[in-house]
Amino acid sequence: xxxxxxxxxxxxxxxxxxxxxxxxxxxxxxxxxxxxxxxxxxxxxxxxxxxxxxxxxxxxxxxxxxxxxxxxxxxxxxxxxxxxxxxxxxxxxxxxxxxxxxxxxxxxxxxxxxxxxxxxxxxxxxxxxxxxxxxxxxxxxxxxxxxxxxxxxxxxxxxxxxxxxxxxxxxxxxxxxxxxxxxxx
Numbered sequence: 001x002x003x004x005x006x007x008x009x010x011x012x013x014x015x016x017x018x019x020x021x022x023x024x025x026x027x028x029x030x031x032x033x034x035x036x037x038x039x040x041x042x043x044x045x046x047x048x049x050x051x052x053x054x055x056x057x058x059x060x061x062x063x064x065x066x067x068x069x070x071x072x073x074x075x076x077x078x079x080x081x082x083x084x085x086x087x088x089x090x091x092x093x094x095x096x097x098x099x100x101x102x103x104x105x106x107x108x109x110x111x112x113x114x115x116x117x118x119x120x121x122x123x124x125x126x127x128x129x130x131x132x133x134x135x136x137x138x139x140x141x142x143x144x145x146x147x148x149x150x151x152x153x154x155x156x157x158x159x160x161x162x163x164x165x166x167x168x169x170x171x172x173x174x175x176x177x178x179x180x181x182x183x184x185x
Contacts, residue, residue: 004089004138041094089138
C-alpha cells in the first residue's frame with residue numbers, strides 16, 4: 001500500500017524485455033520491496049545506488065500507461081508505506097483500475113485544472129471532494145460528470161510529480177479511493 005504522496009520524480013533509464021530500470025533518489029529500497037511507478041505497484045528486483053530494476057508483465061504493460069514509457073520518461077515514484085508512515089494522501093493500492101485520457105488542461109489562478117475522461121464504471125466509484133489517484137498521485141476530485149472528472153493540481157504537486165508534463169489526450173493510470181467507493185455502495 002501507498003499514500004499517493006510522491007517521494008521522487010524518477011527517470012526511466014531503460015524499458016525492454018519485461019524489465020524497467022528507473023534512476024531514482026529514493027533510499028531504503030531493497031529487493032522484494034514494493035515500489036509504485038506512476039501508480040503501478042511493482043516489485044524491486046535489483047537495487048543499486050540511484051537505480052531500481054523491476055520486472056513488468058505484458059498484462060501490466062497493456063493495461064496501464066507504463067507501455068507508453070521510453071528511456072528518459074519521468075515517472076512518479078513512491079515506496080510502500082509502513083505502519084509508522086504518515087498517510088498524507090489516501091490509501092493507494094497501486095492496482096490500476098483503468099487508464100483515462102486527459103481531455104483538457106487549463107489554468108485557474110495558480111491551479112492547473114485537469115479533466116480526465118474515464119468509463120462510467122470508474123466514475124461511479126469516485127465522488128466530488130473524495131480522493132482519486134492519477135499516475136499514483138493522491139488528488140481531490142472537484143467534479144464528476146457522465147464521462148469525465150476534474151481535479152485541481154497545485155504548484156507544489158506540479159513541481160514534485162510528472163502531472164505538469166501531461167498533454168491533452170495523454171494516457172493516465174487511475175485508481176479510485178477504495179474505502180470511499182465501498183462506503184458509497
